[in-house]
Amino acid sequence: MLKDFFVKKKKYATVPSSKIKQDVPEGIMKKCPKCKTIMYAKELKKHLLVCQSCGYHYPISAFERIDMLFDDETFIEFDKDMVSENPLEFEGYLEKLEKDKEKTNLNEAVVTGKGKITGLETVVAIMDSRFRMGSMGSVVGEKITRAVEKAIELKLPMIIFTASGGARMQEGVLSLMQMAKTSAVLKKFSDNGGLFITVMTHPTTGGVTASFASLGDFNFAEPGALIGFAGRRIIEQTIREDLPDDFQTAEFLLKHGQLDKVIPRNELKQTIGTVLSIHSEGGEKQWHQD
Structure with a gap:
C-alpha cells in the first residue's frame, strides 16, 4: 500500500x-x-x-562506620553474641528478629566495642538502622550500658552513634525502661569525669533522642539527619500550627542551640580525633583519681 x-x-x-x-x-x-x-x-x-x-548522606551500617572511623585493625567488639528474647510473647517477634539477623549479619541493632581513632583509644556504641529500624529494646539498652561501664572501668572516652526509630514496641515497658537505665549509667560515667560524645545520624527519634542521644558533653550530627521525639504530624495536630520545612533536621537543631556542630562525614574522624586529643591526658576533662 x-x-x-x-x-x-x-x-x-x-x-x-x-x-x-x-x-x-x-x-x-x-x-x-x-x-x-x-x-x-x-x-x-x-x-x-x-x-x-x-x-x-546515605545511611550506613555499623561496620561500614567502624571501617571509616577506626584505625586499621584496632576495633574489638563487645557482647557480640547477646540476643533478644520475647519476654511479652509478642506474636511473630522472634521470626522478625531472625529475618533481620539474616539480612544484616548482626544479632542486634547496636554494635559496641573499643578501638583507636587517630591513635586515641575510645569505647563506642554504633546503632544500625537496618535491624528493626534501630529500635531500642532490652538488649540494645543492655549493650550500651555495658559499654559505658567498660569505659568507666578502662577510664576511656565514650562515643555513641545513634540511628533509631525509637523504643521497640514488641518489648513494651521493658523497652522504655532502657531510657532510664542508659541515662543512669551515663550520669555515673559523667560523675567519674568521663568524656561522652554523641553523633546523631539519620534518623534519631523517639526514646533514644529523649535519653542517651541528648546527654553528650558534645552533641554532634551528620548533615540532614532527622532528629526528634514525636513525629511532625503529631506535633502539628497537638499545637495546631504548621511547622517549618526544616523542622527536626540537624541544621534546625544547630540553629536553635540543641547541637554543638553538624559535621560532614568526611570530616568526622578528624574532628572526633581532635576532641579526644584535647580531652586526653593534660586536657580539660580528666578522670577523677581513685
Missing part, C-alpha cells in the same frame, strides 16, 4: 528497556534519593557514601 511506502523504516532494532536493565549488573549504579543524580557505586563508596552533587 502507498501508506506503507512512506513509513520510515528504522535502521536499527529497538531494545526493550527491561533488556537494557538486565545488561547492567545490579549494584553498579546508584541514584541519589535526594537530587536523583546517577553515579557509580564504587565512586560513591570512595566518598564515604555521600552524594557529591548535593551532599546527601
Whole structure:
C-alpha cells in the first residue's frame, strides 16, 4: 500500500528497556534519593557514601562506620553474641528478629566495642538502622550500658552513634525502661569525669533522642539527619500550627542551640580525633583519681 511506502523504516532494532536493565549488573549504579543524580557505586563508596552533587548522606551500617572511623585493625567488639528474647510473647517477634539477623549479619541493632581513632583509644556504641529500624529494646539498652561501664572501668572516652526509630514496641515497658537505665549509667560515667560524645545520624527519634542521644558533653550530627521525639504530624495536630520545612533536621537543631556542630562525614574522624586529643591526658576533662 502507498501508506506503507512512506513509513520510515528504522535502521536499527529497538531494545526493550527491561533488556537494557538486565545488561547492567545490579549494584553498579546508584541514584541519589535526594537530587536523583546517577553515579557509580564504587565512586560513591570512595566518598564515604555521600552524594557529591548535593551532599546527601546515605545511611550506613555499623561496620561500614567502624571501617571509616577506626584505625586499621584496632576495633574489638563487645557482647557480640547477646540476643533478644520475647519476654511479652509478642506474636511473630522472634521470626522478625531472625529475618533481620539474616539480612544484616548482626544479632542486634547496636554494635559496641573499643578501638583507636587517630591513635586515641575510645569505647563506642554504633546503632544500625537496618535491624528493626534501630529500635531500642532490652538488649540494645543492655549493650550500651555495658559499654559505658567498660569505659568507666578502662577510664576511656565514650562515643555513641545513634540511628533509631525509637523504643521497640514488641518489648513494651521493658523497652522504655532502657531510657532510664542508659541515662543512669551515663550520669555515673559523667560523675567519674568521663568524656561522652554523641553523633546523631539519620534518623534519631523517639526514646533514644529523649535519653542517651541528648546527654553528650558534645552533641554532634551528620548533615540532614532527622532528629526528634514525636513525629511532625503529631506535633502539628497537638499545637495546631504548621511547622517549618526544616523542622527536626540537624541544621534546625544547630540553629536553635540543641547541637554543638553538624559535621560532614568526611570530616568526622578528624574532628572526633581532635576532641579526644584535647580531652586526653593534660586536657580539660580528666578522670577523677581513685
